[in-house]
Amino acid sequence: MTIHTATLSDLPALSELFDAYRVFYGKESDLAGAHAFLGARLELGEAVIYMAKNQAGTAVGFVQLYPLFSSTRMKRLWLLNDLYVGPEWRGQGISIALIDAAKDWCRSTGACGLLLETAKDNDIGNQLYPRTGFVLDQDHNFYYWDV
Secondary structure: OEEEEOOHHHHHHHHHHHHHHHHHOOOOOOHHHHHHHHHHHHHOOOOEEEEEEOOOOOEEEEEEEEEEEEOOOOEEEEEEEEEEEOHHHOOOOHHHHHHHHHHHHHHHOOOOOEEOOOOOOOHHHHHHHHHOOOOOOOOOOOOOOOO
16 A cells, blocks of 8 residues: 555546545535646635545545644634545555655644544544544534524
8 A cells, every 4th residue: 555645636636535525425416527626726725635546446435635724722723624535445454654744744834733523423523533543522512503
């Protein structure tokens, strides 16, 4: 398995993974929309995306990071917004390798940390994240406003 920073040349395979990720979260499949969305993120430099490929060069997973800032720490903070490994490739340490790549990126950019959220019923994620050093925040409430 290899992990590399995704580029525009990775868009076809990355878009398929991203579409599967969205379907996993209950969204309608939209491969063209996935391609356009990811293409814009990469072209505009609005995201950092790492891809995992198996020995045959097949894309098997990805992690997508968005930049944020921590005012209190006066540093960049990265949002680990998306992490996905295809069902047939799970249980092989690919998610951990992708998280490790995200951590390396965080360190190399002088950021103060990574932030993520996951559903309370995401049993896999809620076991994975503490194993990779993430700490569940019990001190803050999470709110959002939807248009």
